[in-house]
Amino acid sequence: MLMTLSKDSMSITREQDLVPFRNRVKEAAVKIGMGIVNQTKLITAASELVRNMFRYAGGGEVLIEIVSKGRESGVRLTFADKGPGIANLDLAMQDGYSTGKSLGLGLPGAKRLVNEFDLKSTVGQGTTVMILKWKNG
Amino acid sequence: MASSVSQLLKSNKARLLDLWIQKQLASENLRDDLMTNDELRGQSEDLIGALTKNITEENIDQVESNQFDEVFEILSGISLARAQQGFTPRETGLYIFSLKEAILELLQQEIKDTGELLTAVLKINRLLDSLGVVTFETFIKGREEVILRQTEEISDISTPVIQIWEGILALPIIGTLDSSRTQVVMESLLQKIVDTGSSIAILDISGVPAVDSLVAQHLIKTVSATRLMGAECIISGIRPEIAQTVVHLGIDLSNIVTKASLASALKHAFAMNRMVVRRLEVEKKTF
Numbered sequence: 001m002l003m004t005l006s007k008d009s010m011s012i013t014r015e016q017d018l019v020p021f022r023n024r025v026k027e028a029a030v031k032i033g034m035g036i037v038n039q040t041k042l043i044t045a046a047s048e049l050v051r052n053m054f055r056y057a058g059g060g061e062v063l064i065e066i067v068s069k070g071r072e073s074g075v076r077l078t079f080a081d082k083g084p085g086i087a088n089l090d091l092a093m094q095d096g097y098s099t100g101k102s103l104g105l106g107l108p109g110a111k112r113l114v115n116e117f118d119l120k121s122t123v124g125q126g127t128t129v130m131i132l133k134w135k136n137g
Numbered sequence: 138m139a140s141s142v143s144q145l146l147k148s149n150k151a152r153l154l155d156l157w158i159q160k161q162l163a164s165e166n167l168r169d170d171l172m173t174n175d176e177l178r179g180q181s182e183d184l185i186g187a188l189t190k191n192i193t194e195e196n197i198d199q200v201e202s203n204q205f206d207e208v209f210e211i212l213s214g215i216s217l218a219r220a221q222q223g224f225t226p227r228e229t230g231l232y233i234f235s236l237k238e239a240i241l242e243l244l245q246q247e248i249k250d251t252g253e254l255l256t257a258v259l260k261i262n263r264l265l266d267s268l269g270v271v272t273f274e275t276f277i278k279g280r281e282e283v284i285l286r287q288t289e290e291i292s293d294i295s296t297p298v299i300q301i302w303e304g305i306l307a308l309p310i311i312g313t314l315d316s317s318r319t320q321v322v323m324e325s326l327l328q329k330i331v332d333t334g335s336s337i338a339i340l341d342i343s344g345v346p347a348v349d350s351l352v353a354q355h356l357i358k359t360v361s362a363t364r365l366m367g368a369e370c371i372i373s374g375i376r377p378e379i380a381q382t383v384v385h386l387g388i389d390l391s392n393i394v395t396k397a398s399l400a401s402a403l404k405h406a407f408a409m410n411r412m413v414v415r416r417l418e419v420e421k422k423t424f
Contacts, residue, residue, distance in 0.1 A: 018315075019313055037377070037381055037382075039378070041381070041382050043346075044348065044349045047347050047349040048349050048386075051349065095387055102351065103350045103353065105350040105386050105387050105388060106350050109385065109386035113382065
């Protein structure tokens with residue numbers, strides 16, 4: 001069973017919020033004793049998703065949670081925005097596809113960097129992305 | 138009514154000042170390490186002077202009236218100075234609130250009629266509270282100025298391009314690489330390539346905390362621009378965890394020369410320029 005040990009939320013409205021947000025994620029990861037490689041993977045994935053949120057939806061809310069399941073603990077991040085939404089999820093998850101002028105690696109790359117990835121989007125209403133990285137995952 | 142509140146304050150100015158100074162000196166929040174007692178007395182005297190000079194029976198409940206401008210000006214000056222001297226918000230706030238206590242005590246001693254006293258206290262309360270609000274506002278403004286100055290200093294020191302050898306430039310990037318930063322980095326790098334006629338540029342990203350796809354894209358752009366200028370670019374300072382992350386993200390950096398450390402990048406640059414660094418052979422001394 002998944003248990004939430006601590007909860008913290010942060011709103012992203014400007015590009016400058018990225019650095020303090022990354023620090024918050026890092027804090028959570030360090031708290032549960034995550035190694036440097038997994039820490040970097042989690043932070044990079046988080047950074048990709050926050051950039052997306054900022055770029056396509058102009059900002060949103062992020063929930064930072066420390067969760068545990070059995071003997072394993074991890075960090076779960078939920079990114080929620082009220083942006084335009086994603087029209088074609090399959091296309092969005094494809095490497096190299098971007099409606100902006102980026103490399104098109106954000107979503108698929110973030111998925112590869114974490115253990116659990118869940119993307120929900122309704123066109124016109126917004127997008128919610130949940131990622132989870134286990135301490136030893 | 139024997140005498141009005143404003144009249145009372147004016148005629149008891151010296152007593153009020155003494156009372157206030159006493160209160161401040163007795164307070165445990167006194168910071169004689171940050172400000173001498175003489176300075177404190179001077180400040181307090183200025184403020185009480187301005188307050189008693191400008192206060193009248195008519196404007197006592199009209200804090201917004203411009204007759205109080207002088208008081209606000211002096212008070213703002215004091216709060217601003219205190220913010221920069223390192224006083225805590227609590228100490229600054231208590232400074233003005235202790236004046237309120239002093240005035241109230243004075244009124245209590247002078248006005249015998251309870252009804253009159255209550256009216257006077259209400260008026261003074263309102264006036265001093267708005268003075269307190271001004272204190273907070275300017276105190277925070279003072280702190281923000283400090284932050285702003287630091288921000289400017291940080292952006293000033295952010296991107297030096299160094300010529301480390303003839304024809305070889307190094308650019309240590311520290312902090313997050315965002316769009317505006319990339320622009321500055323690229324501009325100063327390309328200009329320096331022209332100025333020095335360098336053929337190799339080393340971008341060191343040891344100080345970049347996370348490399349995500351946007352940072353990578355900025356790096357790739359910088360490398361392409363450098364190549365257009367006819368110079369070759371080496372990216373150094375790739376830490377093991379960054380290398381793994383970049384691979385998982387699926388970023389292709391294979392057509393860029395990357396090195397783990399600035400030293401190995403420099404070595405590579407020497408090799409490209411057909412230079413060797415070798416230790417001078419010391420002649421063996423014969424005894």
